[in-house]
Amino acid sequence: TAMPGLLLGDEAPNFEAETTQGRIRFHDFLGDSWGILFSHPRDFTPVCTTELGRAAKLAPEFSKRNVKMIALSIDSVQDHLSWSKVRAVGRCEGSLCCCLALKARGKAHAEQSMMDKTSSAQPLTLSPCTQVFIFGPDKKLKLSILYPATTGRNFDEILRVVDSLQLTAYKKVATPVDWKPGDSVMVVPTLPDEEAKKLFPKGVFTKDLPSGKKYLRYTPQP
Numbered sequence: 001t002a003m004p005g006l007l008l009g010d011e012a013p014n015f016e017a018e019t020t021q022g023r024i025r026f027h028d029f030l031g032d033s034w035g036i037l038f039s040h041p042r043d044f045t046p047v048c049t050t051e052l053g054r055a056a057k058l059a060p061e062f063s064k065r066n067v068k069m070i071a072l073s074i075d076s077v078q079d080h081l082s083w084s085k086v087r088a089v090g091r092c093e094g095s096l097c098c099c100l101a102l103k104a105r106g107k108a109h110a111e112q113s114m115m116d117k118t119s120s121a122q123p124l125t126l127s128p129c130t131q132v133f134i135f136g137p138d139k140k141l142k143l144s145i146l147y148p149a150t151t152g153r154n155f156d157e158i159l160r161v162v163d164s165l166q167l168t169a170y171k172k173v174a175t176p177v178d179w180k181p182g183d184s185v186m187v188v189p190t191l192p193d194e195e196a197k198k199l200f201p202k203g204v205f206t207k208d209l210p211s212g213k214k215y216l217r218y219t220p221q222p
Contacts, residue, residue, distance in 0.1 A: 034065065034165075037072060037135070039131040051155070173187060181221070187217040189215060
């Protein structure tokens with residue numbers, strides 16, 4: 001339950017946990033796949049229930065990207081099983097509904113780790129929050145997003161950042177503001193011009209800047 005304190009580039013703890021698919025060890029569960037861990041304050045919360053349904057509908061998209069999904073909540077495996085069968089949001093199958101059940105000794109820490117100090121009207125009162133952790137096949141944290149409990153997660157954005165993370169992990173490019181799959185990408189600054197021309201046969205072009213500098217280099221998505 002120490003994951004909320006992870007920094008980008010940190011290795012995921014190789015914890016063991018009871019889940020809706022039996023006992024797992026996290027690194028073994030991920031295998032050679034990318035992984036997304038969603039934290040939920042509790043099962044059956046309204047906003048999180050809509051997220052569970054959206055995740056179920058997008059499961060084929062995540063599977064195409066070699067991404068396994070897993071959810072963490074403080075409730076029991078039996079509650080997870082019941083929650084995953086809510087017909088209003090669709091049936092979850094496979095790794096999507098592999099939900100972690102935290103043991104009692106980890107419950108207090110998990111509750112503290114998933115709290116939002118800003119959304120409550122009462123001083124010193126904490127409200128739940130939710131988090132997204134994306135891990136690469138190397139088990140390192142690639143991205144983390146923290147949401148207040150009142151704002152549902154944007155799964156279109158989660159898919160978009162997965163596409164960006166996977167592209168930039170294997171190609172010497174970065175994705176600019178509002179990038180979507182198929183848009184042009186940016187050549188990383190550390191790549192010399194001559195090497196960039198060889199590496200990107202579709203061509204490299206720059207955008208004109210008032211300074212005249214040519215550091216905004218673009219190329220069609222490899």
